[in-house]
Amino acid sequence: MxxxxxxxxxxxxxxxxxxxxxxxxxxxxxxxxxxxxxxxxxxxxxxxxxxxxxxxxxxxxxxxxxxxxxxxxxxLNPNAPLFGSSAIEYGQIEQWIDFSATEIDANIGNWLFPRRGYRVYLPPAEEAAIASLKRALGALNTYLASNTYLVGHGVTLADIVMVCVLVSGLTTIMTKSFTSEFPHVERYAWTLVNQPNFKKIWGVVTQTESVPPVESKKPAQAKEPAKPKPKEEKKEVKKQEVKPKVEEEEEAPKPKAKNPLDLLPPSKMILDEWKRLYSNTKTNFREVAIKGFWDMYDPEGYSLWFCDYKYNEENTVSFVTLNKVSGFLQRMDLARKYAFGKMLVIGSGAPYKVKGLWLFRGAEIPQFVLDECYDMELYDWTKVDINDEAQKERVNQMIEDAEPFEGEALLDAKCFK
Ligand SMILES: N[C@@H](CCC(=O)N[C@@H](CS)C(=O)NCC(=O)O)C(=O)O
The missing domain is CATH 3.40.30.10 (Glutaredoxin)
Structure with a gap:
């Protein structure tokens, strides 16, 4: 053959x-x-x-x-276990192969190819590609936090396809600063690509140190700009042609659309001031930080939310549960300017309960957070009624990591600030 x-x-x-x-x-x-x-x-x-x-x-x-x-x-070799050994394993292997093609490979291409000049370069399209890629890598990262291989306990075709896709991204556009958000994906890709059967084909793999700059148009791309385009898009392309190096050191495109939360009427509560007070208060937490919080709190400009993990019965392993929460906080990075959060992992033994408190800019949970952070749908969300003293006291206890919390020990309390 x-x-x-x-x-x-x-x-x-x-x-x-x-x-x-x-x-x-x-x-x-x-x-x-x-x-x-x-x-x-x-x-x-x-x-x-x-x-x-x-x-x-x-x-x-x-x-x-x-x-x-x-x-x-x-x-061709039915004795090799690349296809798993049961109908469910075949299904899951196919699932990950499709996931790697549609959610990861396609988005790496959507990010890389315009920069290489194979397609029209449009910053908003690049931003969308990066966001989709991060979403997929975040999901993969969560899965790999508790799994060495994609399916079962050894290499299958799913791992071969997934690792080739990941390594092609690592060598071309996914820099260390991009991938460090996904430590389990990194560990998985580097471990497998150094297995003898992978190494024999890939050789020594080195992660790219920079995102490739936007190249000027290549002949292959000539067809695409012929289509009529909205005015703004034309402007963006032109800008890139004149200054092809502008984004050389950037992972994300610059001209960001304004977040609707920036357009809200100004609030007396300055989120960074609260975050500083929280971080700097070492003693008398109730009297200083909690009191300071309620003095600052602006119910017109902000809202408070309790969240409750929907699938606590699955939290049977402590480090997997902690990883799950850390992953959630990493993926909330996009909301850092607009949110503060506390996540408690509760219980002295499995199954652990995960509950949290979030402060968001605006009267509702921001739509872009719901759209971009898939963890949001893993929780039930309840708006805090600040006229209810019992709910306010629960807020206080979550902010200060009170233990016992609702009668139980805390395994950990993580803060998003
Ligand atoms: N989905 C195809 C993609 C193949 C592909 O894009 N091949 C490139 C080289 S890596 C190619 O032949 N390009 C030539 C062309 O586009 O005309 C696969 O997985 O085999």
Whole structure:
């Protein structure tokens, strides 16, 4: 069998070659392939009507699409456990393969390709791609906090495909400062890419040190700007063409749309002042910090919310529960200017209860937080009635990590500030 591929490193071809290593399947590489020439010939188009590589030439006919080729190769050796060993495992392996393609690979491409000049570069589109990628990596990170592999207790095809996608991001656009938000994803990708069967194909992998600058237009892109575009988009493209280096050191695009919360009438409560008071109060917490909080609190400009984790029965392992809460706080980073939070992990043994208190700018939970932070839907949210003394006292106890809390010990109390 021969694999037609573009010059390495190429994640799509590597998925196939790593699967072949695990399965002991021999694949020859087709030499003399010249991108832009060989893939345009009628013979090649017969193998893949898209004219893309990789393509696997088998004795029974060609296969294109790297994930399909990798599945084919994995099935050639039924004794290799790359496809799991039960219907549910097959399902979960397919689930992660699809997730890697649609939620991770696609968003890495949406971020990278415009910068490389393969597509039109538009800052709001880049911002959306980064947000979607972060959402997917956040979900993966939570999953990997308590799982070494994606499915079962060993490498499956899901790991091969996922790691190739992640490594292609790590080597091209996902810098350390971007990935450090997802420590379990980092640990997973680096551990697996250094396994012998991965290393044999990938070699030594080095994380990119910078996000590639926006390149000026390449001929391949010429088709796209021909479409009529709204005025503003044109302006953005032009700006990038004139100053291609502007964003060289930035991970996120600069011109950010104003957050609707910035347009609210000014409040007497300055969130940073409260955060400073909270952090600097070491003694007499009730008299100083709690009293200071209520003196500052502005019910017109802010709202307080209790949250209650919906699935406490799943919190059976202490460190997994703590990781879950830390992940939530990391993903709330986008709301730092507009929120303060306390999260309590409650109980002296499993299952642990997770409850929290959040202060948000505005009378409601901000819509962008609900949209961007998927953890929000894992909790029941109740607005605090500050005219109810019992609820106010509960707020106080959450702010000061009172223990016992509602009769139980605290495993931990985490603060978002
Ligand atoms: N979804 C395809 C993507 C293949 C792909 O984009 N291949 C690139 C090289 S990595 C290609 O052949 N590009 C040539 C073209 O777009 O004409 C897969 O996973 O195999």
């Amino acid at each position: 021969g694999l037609v591929l573009h010059c390495p490193p190429n994640k799509n071809a590597f998925k196939v070659l790593i699967a072949a290593e695990y399965c002991g399947v021999k694949i020859d590489l087709v030499k003399d392939f010249q991108m832009g020439v060989s893939n345009k010939t009628p013979e090649f188009i017969k193998m893949n009507p898209m004219g893309k590589v990789p393509v696997l030439e088998t004795p029974d006919g060609p296969i294109f699409e790297s994930n399909a080729i990798a599945r084919y190769v994995a099935r």
